[in-house]
Amino acid sequence: MKYSGGALLSSIRLEHGADKNLNAQLYMAIRDVILSGGVKAGERLPASRTLANELGISRTTVINALDRLMAEGLLEARQGAGTYVSEAMNAERPAPGPTPQRTIADKEPRLSHTAHHFTKHFTPRNQLPTQARAFVTGLPSFDTFPMAQWSKLAAKHWRNDRNLVMGYGDPRGDPALRRAIASHVNASRGIQCDPDQIFITGGAQQAFQMIGAMLLNPGDRVWFENPGAIGAKNSLLSCGADLVPVDVDDEGISVADGLEKAPHFRMAFVTPSHQQPLSMVMSLRRRFALLQAVEEADAWVIEDDYDSEFYFGGQPLPTLKSVDTTGRVIYVGTFSKSLFPALRVGFILSPPSLVEMFERVSISSQSGIANSLQATIADFMDEGFFATHIRRMRQVYAERHEALITAARDKLDGLLDVRRTLSGLHTVGYLAEGLDEGEGARLLDEAGIAVSPFARYCLSPIDRQGFALGFGAVNPQEIGSGVARLAETLRTLQRNKSLR
Known part of the structure; x- marks a missing residue:
């Protein structure tokens, strides 16, 4: 009986020690070969013992993968004759016709008026921050959060009914x-x-x-x-x-x-x-x-x-x-x-x-x-933990804000005018005249510094250029080193502008 052993075995690559177990890898490999037409409807697969020996895996692993494919209808077992690719594959896949000049994937989807309006004007938020660095906005201080108290309360409620x-x-x-x-x-x-x-x-x-x-x-x-x-x-x-x-x-x-x-x-x-x-x-x-x-x-x-x-x-x-x-x-x-x-x-x-x-x-x-x-x-x-946390963080953020203002006064004069704020986790810095916030943000990102240009927040252009600068997520020492890199990068931007 003719079977598809050569084509099938040559297409299977298993990686021992990978995150995905061998059972799942073998299932996916055989499934991909069947769906791509590498083995045809009605062709017999090698015996499970042969597959196990050739691939260097246990027979149990092979049987589990084949059973899963049978359950999905891609394979069928014939009494005393072996395992075959299901005949239903012929009936369910139409014969290929002439190659279309334009597929549905090439066409613009027809959206509702609201969705069209939204996608035309919305601002991508990019990747929301998950790790603290100078001067990321939108993140509070993770290192000062009272995790022990929070964990005890959370564990108590996980033990509920x-x-x-x-x-x-x-x-x-x-x-x-x-x-x-x-x-x-x-x-x-x-x-x-x-x-x-x-x-x-x-x-x-x-x-x-x-x-x-x-x-x-x-x-x-x-x-x-x-x-x-x-x-x-x-x-x-x-x-x-x-x-x-x-x-x-x-x-x-x-x-x-x-x-x-x-x-x-x-x-x-x-x-x-x-x-x-x-x-x-x-x-x-x-x-x-x-x-x-x-x-x-x-x-x-x-x-x-x-x-x-x-x-x-x-x-x-x-x-x-x-x-x-x-x-x-x-x-x-x-x-x-x-x-x-x-x-x-x-x-x-x-x-x-x-x-x-x-x-x-x-x-x-x-x-x-x-x-x-x-x-x-x-x-x-x-239980009062929230009020205590807020009081403590108000002091922490005031110290970090002051660290940013002090470092900016020492290192950013003539480059970025960092303004005091009265609350929150961020403030702003206005760029010196002639410096471009978009180019500055790109260079700063390459230097490991996160800033948010004003243009990202604008519905229509404004007269000033600058950045939103977060200070809440990093400690005063990191703020100081961040300001030093910020100053160095902006000086480079200023030199590049003068050479043009």
Whole structure:
């Protein structure tokens, strides 16, 4: 009986000691040969003993791989005659026709209007950071997190009833966590609210998408800080929003510029406690002007309070939510900066008028964050560990901020004007005139330094060039050495410019 031993054996390459076991490797190798037409329907495979001897593996490994292929219908066993490639392979694969001039893979997929709008205007976030280095943004300090306390609380909740640990969570959020958050924002941010107004989300970006999907129609105009937060920008674009780039000055978003560009707007997105990325704090006068404009336009405001806990510039200004008397502000918070980003837990604090709708949307479309994770965060807050951690990190970040300002003053004069900030994990540096932020960012990345050019955050170009500089993730010594490499690279950029 003719069989395909030569073709089959010559195509199989097994790697002993690889991450994928020999059983899986052999299964994939035979499967690929069959699907590619290397062995035809009706051809007999070598006996399992022959395959084992020729490949230098156990017969059990071969039998397991062949059994799996039979279960998938690619092989069939004939009583007393051996193992064959299934005859169904002929019936299921159409005969090749003439080569098409253009395949479906070559064509542009037809997208919805919203998806086309989104993909045309969104900003790629690239690889989100996972390791600390100077001057990465978006990462808190990992080395100072109280992991021992966190681990004990997490282990306690993993020992709970399996139905609770392994089942779906409440789409609105764990009641204990909602109570803990309501208590926290009342004590630390001056916001009076009921736990029923809190809705737990899979991070802040999911919160923005949920708000946009609920309140925006495609084409609705949304005031957006320019420059502004990339994740929020992409989330609102994905909902079909028409984002209006509104200028930012030393007091925050320019209400006058917003009214001139789009007096009939549906929503405004702001980061008043620590503007992303330019780092200023919105003045109280500007907050009241924004609330007045929102009320007159019958619009809504998303207040992204992403790192407000780390205010080290004296007494912080009140949140926009805390001075909102008309119920127009939707407050969004996250634990990505106050704890760590892998949690992917955020929350929406809804105005009373939207609570019922947020509840209906949550129950209808959310599956809930893991119960054990929410319970761990709730205990971490209720037992006082969260408040202690925030107080400690406020001091740590103030020290790291001061280390950056001191090193920049010593080494970056005439190259990069690094500004003080009052809160958060990042500040900004403005490049000397004539230096290009895009080229500078590329050279700095090659030197092992992470910076974020202003252009990445912009809906429309702005007059100044520079970088957002994170200081929260690395210690003062690493900040000092990072500034030295930053200065050296920018001097090279400056010399290259003068030679042109």
